[in-house]
Amino acid sequence: MNRSAELKRGLILGLVTLVVLMMVPFMVADEYLLTVLNMIGIYVILASSLNLIVGYTGQLSFAHIAFFGIGAYTSGLLGTKLGISFWLGLPAAGAVAAIVGFVVGLIALRFGSHIFVLVTLSLGEIIRLVFYNWVELTGGPDGLFGISRPENISLLGITWDFSTPAGIYRLIMIFAVISVIIIWLIVRSSVGRALIAIRENETFAEFCGINVWFYKNLSFTIGALFAGIAGSVYAHFFGYIAPSSFNTMEAIYLVLMPFFGGIGTIAGPIIGTFLLISLPEFLRVLADYRMTIMGLLLVLIILIMPQGIVGAIQSLYIRLKAGRSSRAEISAGSIRVNRGG
Amino acid sequence: MLFIQLVVDSLVLGSIYALMAIGFTMIFGILHIINLAHGELFVLGAFTAFFLVGAGVNFILALLIAMLVVAILGLIMERGVYRFIKKEAVLNTMLASIGLSLFLQNVYILIFGPQTQQIYGSTETINLLGIIITWQRLILVIIAVTVVILLNLLVKRTWFGKALRATALDPQVAQLMGIDTGRIRAVTFALGSALAAAAGALLVSIIPVSATSGFIPATKAFIITIFGGIGSITGAIVGALLLALAENLAAGYIASSYTNMIAYAFLVLVLLIRPDGIFGRRSF
Numbered sequence: 001m002n003r004s005a006e007l008k009r010g011l012i013l014g015l016v017t018l019v020v021l022m023m024v025p026f027m028v029a030d031e032y033l034l035t036v037l038n039m040i041g042i043y044v045i046l047a048s049s050l051n052l053i054v055g056y057t058g059q060l061s062f063a064h065i066a067f068f069g070i071g072a073y074t075s076g077l078l079g080t081k082l083g084i085s086f087w088l089g090l091p092a093a094g095a096v097a098a099i100v101g102f103v104v105g106l107i108a109l110r111f112g113s114h115i116f117v118l119v120t121l122s123l124g125e126i127i128r129l130v131f132y133n134w135v136e137l138t139g140g141p142d143g144l145f146g147i148s149r150p151e152n153i154s155l156l157g158i159t160w161d162f163s164t165p166a167g168i169y170r171l172i173m174i175f176a177v178i179s180v181i182i183i184w185l186i187v188r189s190s191v192g193r194a195l196i197a198i199r200e201n202e203t204f205a206e207f208c209g210i211n212v213w214f215y216k217n218l219s220f221t222i223g224a225l226f227a228g229i230a231g232s233v234y235a236h237f238f239g240y241i242a243p244s245s246f247n248t249m250e251a252i253y254l255v256l257m258p259f260f261g262g263i264g265t266i267a268g269p270i271i272g273t274f275l276l277i278s279l280p281e282f283l284r285v286l287a288d289y290r291m292t293i294m295g296l297l298l299v300l301i302i303l304i305m306p307q308g309i310v311g312a313i314q315s316l317y318i319r320l321k322a323g324r325s326s327r328a329e330i331s332a333g334s335i336r337v338n339r340g341g
Numbered sequence: 342m343l344f345i346q347l348v349v350d351s352l353v354l355g356s357i358y359a360l361m362a363i364g365f366t367m368i369f370g371i372l373h374i375i376n377l378a379h380g381e382l383f384v385l386g387a388f389t390a391f392f393l394v395g396a397g398v399n400f401i402l403a404l405l406i407a408m409l410v411v412a413i414l415g416l417i418m419e420r421g422v423y424r425f426i427k428k429e430a431v432l433n434t435m436l437a438s439i440g441l442s443l444f445l446q447n448v449y450i451l452i453f454g455p456q457t458q459q460i461y462g463s464t465e466t467i468n469l470l471g472i473i474i475t476w477q478r479l480i481l482v483i484i485a486v487t488v489v490i491l492l493n494l495l496v497k498r499t500w501f502g503k504a505l506r507a508t509a510l511d512p513q514v515a516q517l518m519g520i521d522t523g524r525i526r527a528v529t530f531a532l533g534s535a536l537a538a539a540a541g542a543l544l545v546s547i548i549p550v551s552a553t554s555g556f557i558p559a560t561k562a563f564i565i566t567i568f569g570g571i572g573s574i575t576g577a578i579v580g581a582l583l584l585a586l587a588e589n590l591a592a593g594y595i596a597s598s599y600t601n602m603i604a605y606a607f608l609v610l611v612l613l614i615r616p617d618g619i620f621g622r623r624s625f
Contacts, residue, residue, distance in 0.1 A: 060432050107609065111616065114375055114431055118567055119612060121560065122605035129602040248556065252439050259436055292451065295444030302437040303425055 007188075014181045021173040025166035034169045040277050041169075041176040042234050047257035047269035048183050049226030054255070055263030056187055057219040058199030060117050062251045063104050066124035067097040067224040069246035071231025073131060073138060076147045076241050086150035086236050093232035094225045100127070101224020105217045124251055132243040143242030147235050168237055175233055179226055184266050186222065195219050199264075256298060262308025271309055345472055347589045353478045353547070355585030356485035358561060360540035362569070362577040363492065364533035365562035370572020371509045371529045373428055377438040378418065379537055379562055380555025381445035386411045386538025387545035388449070388552075391458045400460070404484070404542045408535040415534025419527050442556065449552035457549035481543045488539055489578065492532075496574070505529060509572055557601070564608045570617060583607075 028034060050064045074096045075089035084092075108119040131138045138144060150162040150171060161167045186192055194215045197205040206212045235241050253276065261272025276294075283290035305312035365379050386407045393403035418441060426434050462477045496502040507515040508525045516522050540558070544550060565584055569576020584604055591603040 107613070111612065114435070115567060115612065115616070117375075117432070117435070118563055119609060122564070122608050126602055126605050126609075129599075129605075133596075133598055133602070248560070256436070256439070289447075289451070292444055292447035295440050295442070295447060298440030299422055299437050299444065302433055302440065303422065306426075306430065306433050 003188075010184060011181070014177055014184075018174065018177045021177065022170055025169055031165045034165045036278060036281055038169055038172045038237060040274055041172040042230050042237070043254070043257065043273045043277060044176045044270050045179040045226055045230040045233075046254055047261075047273045048180050048266070049223040049230075050254060051258040051263055051265075051269040052183055052186065052195070052219050052226075053223045055258055055265070055268070056192060056195045056199060057216060059109065059216065059220070060113075060255065061108070061120040061220070061223075062117060062248070062255060063101075063108065063120035063124035063127075064223065064227050065246050065251040065254050066104075066127035067101050067227035068231040068234070068254075069128060069131060069241075069243070070097045070100050070224075071228030072235040072241045072245075073144065073231075074228070075232035076144050076235040077137065079147050079236070080144060086148070086232070087153075089236075090229060090232045094228040097228020097231065098221050098225040101227070102217065102221045104224075105220035109213070109216045109220060121248065121251070124246075125248060128243050128246045131246065138243075141243060143240055143244075144235075145240055147239045147241070149239070150236050172233060172237065175229065179229070180266065180270065183226070187266070191215065191218065196264075259308055260298075260301060262310030262312075262314075265308075265310045268308050268310040275309075342471060343593060347593045348586065349472050349474055351582065351586040351589045353474075353482055354589065355582035356482050357540045357544050358558075358565060358581035358585055359578045360485055360488060360536050360543070361558055361562040362565035362581050363489070363574055364536035364540075365559075366566040366569065366572055366574065366577045367529055367536075368533040369566055371505065372419070372423065372526050373431060373434075374423055374530075375431065375435045375438065375563065376418075376423075376533075377435060377556075377559050377563070378441040378445060379438075379533075380557070380559030381442050381449070382411050382415060382534045382537040382555075383541040383544075383558055384449060384550060384552060384555040385414060385445075386541030387550040388453055388458065388541075389538070390542035391460055391545050391550075394460050400462075400546070401484075404539060407542045408538045411538030411541075412531040412535040416527060416531045418534075419530035423530075424523075442559070446553055446555065453552055455552060457551040457554075458545065459549040460546040462546055477546060481546065484543060485539075488536070489574075492536070493574070501525075501528070561604060564604060568608060568611050 024037070025034065046064065046068055050061065053059050053061050053064070071093035075086065075093040078084040078089045078092060079086065104120070104123050108116055108123060111119055132141055134140070149168065152162060153160050160171070162171055187195075194205070194210045197208065197210055198212055198215055202212055257272040257276050258269040259272065260276055261270065262268030279297075280290050280294065283293060286293065301308070307315065361379070361383060364382075365376065368374050368376050368379070389407035389410050390400070390403045393406055394400055398406070422437055422441065423434060426437055466473050466475050467479070496505060504515065504520045504525050507518065507520055508522050508529075512522050515525075541550065544558075561584065565577055565580035568584070569578075569580035584607060587603050587607050588600040591599045
């Protein structure tokens with residue numbers, strides 16, 4: 001399939017998804033269900049932008065939740081302290097998160113693999129502790145109250161009221177779908193190819209003339225920008241934010257989303273987010289056992305399908321397509337890989 | 342005087358951190374596993390000691406039993422989960438350890454409940470030239486030092502220690518020399534787990550521990566490991582004492598809510614200056 005046809009198909013798919021999502025409030029009146037969908041929408045922005053860093057650039061960052069927090073606090077504070085509208089707070093949140101993300105990236109991206117993990121974990125936690133300790137500004141551990149819903153806008157004679165469950169749901173879905181489309185466009189551009197080259201082999205990418213430092217920082221900053229936007233939407237949807245929403249446990253949960261679905265794919269983070277947010281809700285019947293089950297599920301997923309759900313489906317598809325004769329070859333190859341070391 | 346008091350307190354906290362970090366760094370250095378479930382081993386150690394002491398068992402015996410119980414749990418983790426994940430996939434192993442951490446944490450809540458537990462011993466203090474320390478804390482430091490000395494003898498003087506160091510240096514050559522590296526890995530994991538249990542048992546005798554309080558000590562063990570150099574026992578001890586000192590100074594002179602922030606800032610600063618940690622790599 002040539003590239004322009006692929007582009008067209010992708011955009012149509014995005015548009016169809018958006019239209020279908022817009023119809024949902026006509027069929028679902030349950031406010032609780034819409035809230036769950038809203039959470040999924042916000043986390044899809046987060047998980048997809050994290051996937052740009054983890055899945056496409058190969059850098060496992062635990063600082064992403066902190067950029068989400070920066071966005072939430074920036075736009076929340078602008079709204080509550082200065083009375084600035086959501087529509088100005090949103091770009092401000094994205095910008096501040098991107099700037100902080102750039103600085104964090106400058107420090108953390110000097111390190112590789114596990115040290116990068118630890119440095120991002122630490123810097124993320126430092127940012128959260130600033131929210132926690134700066135009581136005069138952020139309200140400290142009690143959090144920030146009374147963040148207003150996005151102001152109504154009139155478009156083509158229709159007034160969008162974001163105080164209704166359906167209104168805010170549609171707004172979040174628009175943000176989620178547009179974010180995923182933009183990330184997809186970045187991934188399939190020359191920038192995306194540079195990122196994948198870095199993920200596959202950093203030294204060789206450098207050898208090919210790719211400015212590794214620049215592209216790593218770029219992907220990290222773009223990721224932080226999206227996280228900031230998600231944070232702003234989150235703050236104005238819930239109306240209340242607290243440092244506990246951005247702690248290490250949440251950071252870990254966020255990292256699991258793209259891994260669950262399959263990193264380095266567009267569908268992976270969406271599937272992962274959907275499962276990791278809706279499963280605990282369904283498991284609510286089991287109340288006390290649900291986190292135990294989640295932990296066990298995670299261990300099993302890594303043991304059984306380390307490439308995530310999308311990766312497992314892909315390799316299953318390849319096996320089925322390859323047929324019987326080459327299946328022996330594939331399994332022989334995997335045995336060889338497993339025995340290395 | 343406050344300064345000296347803080348230094349003494351750091352010695353107590355630092356010896357617990359050291360036990361945590363030595364286990365962590367050994368597992369990291371030899372098995373290449375970043376075991377973020379290390380904190381859950383620590384919590385089980387604390388709870389086992391708590392319930393045994395509650396049942397009237399002598400503290401030292403309770404500590405030893407706790408170490409044994411947790412070593413068995415560690416063995417199950419290594420044989421049951423980590424062994425099946427490819428060694429090169431460091432990040433996958435880490436995610437699996439997060440899964441184990443989540444699982445164990447919630448199993449503990451189901452079994453032991455969410456409340457905190459603490460062993461209340463004697464509060465008798467001794468006054469050394471104006472420095473006040475409870476007997477309990479003094480004994481704690483003595484136990485920690487004893488454990489570290491025994492471990493050092495094990496690593497430096499025994500056949501097992503030699504095999505361990507060989508495996509850390511080059512697993513393939515070690516295997517060619519007839520060392521069962523699989524067994525060495527399993528035993529190392531059990532040993533590291535037992536050290537975490539010792540840290541837990543000692544900590545529960547001075548401050549309350551709950552089912553979920555394992556995660557922060559595990560991140561701190563990770564910080565100390567990177568700081569001291571992966572696989573370095575000396576590095577872990579020095580790192581643990583320095584981290585405890587930095588935290589206590591922050592708590593003493595600024596505010597106690599800043600201790601964790603200091604720990605993280607400490608790590609980032611050290612790494613910016615010395616990316617391989619103060620003792621380099623694998624200097625067993």
